[in-house]
Amino acid sequence: MPMLPPQSDAPIASNVDFVRPEVVAAGPRWKVVRDCLTGNDAVKRAGRLYLPMPNPTDTSKENCGRYDNYKERAVFYNVTRRTVDGWNGQVFSREPISRFPDQMDDVWYDVDGAGTSIDQQAKLALGSVMGYGRGGLLVDYPHTEGPLTIKEIRDGFIRPTIHFYSPESIINWQMRKIGATYVPSLIVLKETTSGVASDGFSIVSNNQCRVLRLTADERYQIETWVKAEKDDIWQLQSRYYMIDPNGRPVNRILFFPLGIGQNNFNIDLSPTYDLAMLNIAHYRNSADYEDSCFMVGQPTPVVAGVTQEWVEEVFKGTIELGSRAVIPLPVGGNAMLLQVNPNSMTMEAMRHKEAQMVALGARIIKDDSVSKTLGESQMDEAGDASILATAAKNVSTAYSKALQICGYLMGIGGKREDFQYQLNTDFPAARLTPNERAQLILEWQAEAISQSEMRAGLRRGGVATLDDEVYREEVKKFPPPEDKEKIQQGQADNRPLNQGSGGGNQAGS
Numbered sequence: 001m002p003m004l005p006p007q008s009d010a011p012i013a014s015n016v017d018f019v020r021p022e023v024v025a026a027g028p029r030w031k032v033v034r035d036c037l038t039g040n041d042a043v044k045r046a047g048r049l050y051l052p053m054p055n056p057t058d059t060s061k062e063n064c065g066r067y068d069n070y071k072e073r074a075v076f077y078n079v080t081r082r083t084v085d086g087w088n089g090q091v092f093s094r095e096p097i098s099r100f101p102d103q104m105d106d107v108w109y110d111v112d113g114a115g116t117s118i119d120q121q122a123k124l125a126l127g128s129v130m131g132y133g134r135g136g137l138l139v140d141y142p143h144t145e146g147p148l149t150i151k152e153i154r155d156g157f158i159r160p161t162i163h164f165y166s167p168e169s170i171i172n173w174q175m176r177k178i179g180a181t182y183v184p185s186l187i188v189l190k191e192t193t194s195g196v197a198s199d200g201f202s203i204v205s206n207n208q209c210r211v212l213r214l215t216a217d218e219r220y221q222i223e224t225w226v227k228a229e230k231d232d233i234w235q236l237q238s239r240y241y242m243i244d245p246n247g248r249p250v251n252r253i254l255f256f257p258l259g260i261g262q263n264n265f266n267i268d269l270s271p272t273y274d275l276a277m278l279n280i281a282h283y284r285n286s287a288d289y290e291d292s293c294f295m296v297g298q299p300t301p302v303v304a305g306v307t308q309e310w311v312e313e314v315f316k317g318t319i320e321l322g323s324r325a326v327i328p329l330p331v332g333g334n335a336m337l338l339q340v341n342p343n344s345m346t347m348e349a350m351r352h353k354e355a356q357m358v359a360l361g362a363r364i365i366k367d368d369s370v371s372k373t374l375g376e377s378q379m380d381e382a383g384d385a386s387i388l389a390t391a392a393k394n395v396s397t398a399y400s401k402a403l404q405i406c407g408y409l410m411g412i413g414g415k416r417e418d419f420q421y422q423l424n425t426d427f428p429a430a431r432l433t434p435n436e437r438a439q440l441i442l443e444w445q446a447e448a449i450s451q452s453e454m455r456a457g458l459r460r461g462g463v464a465t466l467d468d469e470v471y472r473e474e475v476k477k478f479p480p481p482e483d484k485e486k487i488q489q490g491q492a493d494n495r496p497l498n499q500g501s502g503g504g505n506q507a508g509s
Contacts, residue, residue, distance in 0.1 A: 100403055
């Protein structure tokens with residue numbers, strides 16, 4: 001079906017932007033996380049939502065002004081954003097492992113058609129999964145009326161792109177069972193578009209809904225709806241069926257949801273929500289602490305035992321303070337600095353929340369003075385790494401599927417393993433110690449395990465990075481010593497390699 005130009009008699013609807021109840025329920029949680037990730041300005045802009053007014057019944061101008069000062073002095077220390085950035089840093093500390101045909105270089109370096117590389121977009125997707133537990137990838141393809149020519153495909157004028165969608169953008173979906181598989185039959189994505197105003201300079205933003213449908217005859221249909229200016233009615237702007245380069249209709253919706261548990265449309269709990277709520281509570285304690293410091297934090301000079309006559313004739317209305325100043329006092333007079341005893345309640349509350357944030361994975365505020373056993377440290381790291389590794393694998397799976405679809409839309413044949421994108425899941429808790437590496441190699445040399453098993457263990461431990469095929473090619477170019485018995489004898493003679501801490505250091509070097 002051809003594209004529909006905007007027109008007054010186009011189909012209309014009032015509920016295209018219907019939002020599923022579970023999305024509505026998750027909205028407040030996502031807002032807390034998003035405001036924390038955005039930072040100080042967003043948190044303070046929310047006002048009483050995160051920082052209640054001390055005396056909410058007093059609506060006077062003076063009390064509102066005091067609240068503004070109370071909020072301004074508060075400190076929002078953005079643990080949430082730094083923690084999520086740290087999680088991303090662990091995953092992208094190593095380059096993702098990728099495999100794809102050379103014809104897809106344009107997709108790799110410009111994945112969305114706006115100059116974003118696939119690695120840059122994957123960082124955004126992983127941050128969304130770790131922040132909100134949700135996201136999505138849409139494989140888009142320009143509308144064509146028929147089969148493409150070889151030149152059009154080769155020149156890349158018409159090619160697929162991959163777009164990331166935030167959790168709030170995925171507002172509606174429906175599933176249908178086809179054979180033994182449930183597939184999405186409807187997905188509605190809320191978008192914001194921008195354009196140039198009639199004056200040629202100003203930028204105007206508009207909301208639109210992208211409706212992805214799987215029709216009854218299993219054809220993939222794409223619609224865009226825009227809201228009319230004068231009323232609350234949505235108007236159909238365009239509608240078309242997606243076809244592949246050979247002119248055949250695509251029979252599935254090309255959208256891949258992302259999740260922290262599984263890549264499906266179920267809304268998972270945000271891994272960062274508890275941390276964000278503690279961050280907000282820490283911010284409230286900070287407001288009380290800073291307000292207390294402002295009100296009574298500075299010493300107040302006090303002079304006692306003087307008369308009005310003494311003030312007028314001796315002080316002459318002024319008392320000078322400082323190391324070179326002299327304060328004359330009558331007999332029995334006294335001068336002192338009045339200051340309150342320190343109240344550590346709010347500070348203790350802040351420290352308590354900092355300890356709780358450490359327990360939730362906020363390593364950046366970890367108190368190095370707190371000692372832990374090796375087992376405790378490994379268990380803490382493993383707990384964080386398990387969630388992070390699952391998220392990284394889910395993002396990798398979605399991008400591998402999206403790349404495979406892009407290859408199909410570009411007319412590139414190949415197996416599933418020819419289109420791979422794998423994020424790093426090698427975190428400190430999974431790395432081998434020097435002794436463990438030495439033991440693994442000795443077991444291979446003793447033929448207790450195969451070479452593939454040995455190298456798989458080294459890859460899991462963060463030592464080996466090459467695939468077995470590439471490794472074998474390099475071994476052919478640079479063969480090891482031929483006398484294996486000499487190698488084994490040399491390892492056997494080097495007894496300290498597998499004994500004590502000294503052997504571990506030698507094995508590591």
